[in-house]
Amino acid sequence: MSTNWNIPTTTDQKHSLQQDLRNRSNSRICTQILWKTLGFDIPVVETMEEVSALGDKGLPSYLKDPATGLTQFGPALLWDDHTNYLAELKTEFLKAQSEEEDADLRAQNRLKSVTxxxxxxxxxxxxxxxxxxSGLFQIFGASYTGKTLLILDLTMSWCAGLPEWQGYKLNNDGKPQDAVYVAAEGGAALSVHVDAWLKYHKDVDPSRLNGLLFLDGGEGHHMFLGIGKEQPDPEDGFMRLAREINEAEINPSLVVFDTQIDLAPGIDENSNTDMVGVLREVKRLGDSLGFMAIVVHHTGHDGNKARGASGMMGKCDVQAKLTSIGERSGKAKLEWTKVKGRAQPEDTISYKISGYKELDWLDSEGAVCVPLSKLEQAYAVQEATRPTDELQRNIMNAINIGKTSSRAIAEEIGINKDSPKLREALVWMQEANLITKTGSGPKTAYSLSAMSVSPSEY
Incomplete structure (x- = not known):
């Protein structure tokens, strides 16, 4: 019997399931959540005699430890057997889950007709x-591109029931939604951005975000997957998070894991086996429990692909890349590298990371992602690709003395003819109307524009 966020049943089905749970009281890892879901108020007791008395009736209980005040789910649980108990439960749960999945597979005919x-x-x-x-969305980008800020903006916009996020339609019917943000670092560095979002969106009543909950790594709270060489303590596993979600009585449609590498300590980022295993498990959770799982990741050395194993993209339903627009501009662009079921989108999101220095009315230490207008985007991209004055001057001098092909220009100024730097400079100078281009391929030639000044004056 697998765990789910919510178990819709009729009254008769609930009574039947309660009786079944009494008969299977040793399946404790499932029944703790299910007893609560079915409306049974699990009693807290202080003696093993009380635990045993309830256990004889097939009923669960919480045993209170007088030394610490903590409670542990029973029945018939000895505190000294805690470690063995957790290991036993994990083995039992995995076996039951496997048997259930096998039974489902044997019972169903998987073949489908055209109809x-x-x-x-x-x-x-x-x-x-x-x-x-539902499924898996991986967003990756370099440092200072605002990965956390942009995903926090998406999460809070979704949960507040806003109609749009960065210009895209949100299908929430204008109603508040539930979500969980697993912030591995968390702490004040994240809290100030939550504060800034609320102050930027002054028209949003904070009560609309009651369904958004955080697992704050800044306070030492973590969620690890049982994948990799270092197996986590069960108290840091997903089952505990699932239990806490049920106890909070929310049904998250969005779960963010920030960052991806913090999900499985000790894994090899360059191993397809390890990294695809992590994403496969995250996707399985999202698909089976009906939420979109977002993992926040970093770029590799070339800044163009996600860091680590090459097979990660194949496991994602959606993947997007963040890149800076210019150096230290605070501006960045999100490009969609994969959307399953759709052609790769050509549109992008461009924004500026803005705090109180850019928005003097924003009384917060945090920052928000402010969308750039089309004109601002064009200007930002133009400025980001602008060649240095020295390179422009060298290109114009080369053309002025008769070096009109890209090869001749490159040889004259001492740069590789296939250099992206030269290619971008030539394109930028054409758009700036400093030079003109005629012909194509081997017959391509450049000349000085009538609008440009002479190289000696430039």
Missing amino acids: DMLKTPEIDWLVQDKIHR
């Missing part, structure tokens, strides 16, 4: 045409 295929529903979107309702 059945046509009955398959349309893709359900969280962010229209960009992020699915």
Whole structure:
């Protein structure tokens, strides 16, 4: 019997399931959550005699430790057997889950006809045409591109029931939603950005965000997957988080894991086995429990791909890359590198990371992602690719003395003809109307524009 966020049952089904749980009282890792879901108020007791008396009736209990005041789920649990108990429960749960999945597979005929295929529903979107309702979304980018800020903006916009996020439609019907943000670092560095978002969105009543909960790594709280060489303590595993979510009585449609590397200590980022294993498990959780799992990751050395193993993209339903627009500009751009079920989108999100220095009315130490207008985007990109004055002057001098091909220009100024730096400079100077281009391929030639000044004056 597998764990779920919510178990919809009729009254008769609940009574039947309660009786079944009494008969299977040793399946404790499941029943603790299920007893609560079914409305049974698990009593807190202080003696083993009380635990045994309830256990004889097939009923659970919490045993209170007089030394620490902590409670532990029973029945018939001895405090000295705590470690063995957890190991036993994990083995029992995995076996039961495997048996259930095997039984389901044996019972179902998996083959579908063309007619059945046509009955398959349309893709359900969280962010229209960009992020699915459930599955796995990996966002990666270099430091200072605002990865956490942008995903926090998405999460809070979604939970507040806002109609849009950075110009994209949110399919939340304008109603508040539930989400969990697992912040490995967390602490004040994240709290100030939550504060800034609320002060930037003055029209949002904070009560609309009651369904958004954080697991704050800044306070020493973590969530690790049982993948990799270092197996986590069960108290830091996903089962505990699932239990806490049920106890909080929320049904998250979005769960953020910030960052990806913090999900499984000790794994090899360059190993496809390790990294694909992590993403496979995160995706399985999202698909089976009905939420979109977002993992925040870093870029590799070239700044163009996600850091680590090459096979990660294949496990993602959605993947997007963040890049800076210019150096130290505070501006960045999000590009969609994969959206399953759609052609790779060509549109992008561009924004500026803005705090009180940019928004003097924002009384907060945090920052927000402010969308750039189309004009601002064009100007930002133009400025980011602007060649240095020295390079522009050298190119114009080369053209002025008759070096009109890109090869001749490159040889004259001492740069590789295939250098992106030279290619970008030539394009930028054309757009700035400093030079003009005629022909194509081997016949391409450049000349000084009538609008440009002479090289000696430049």
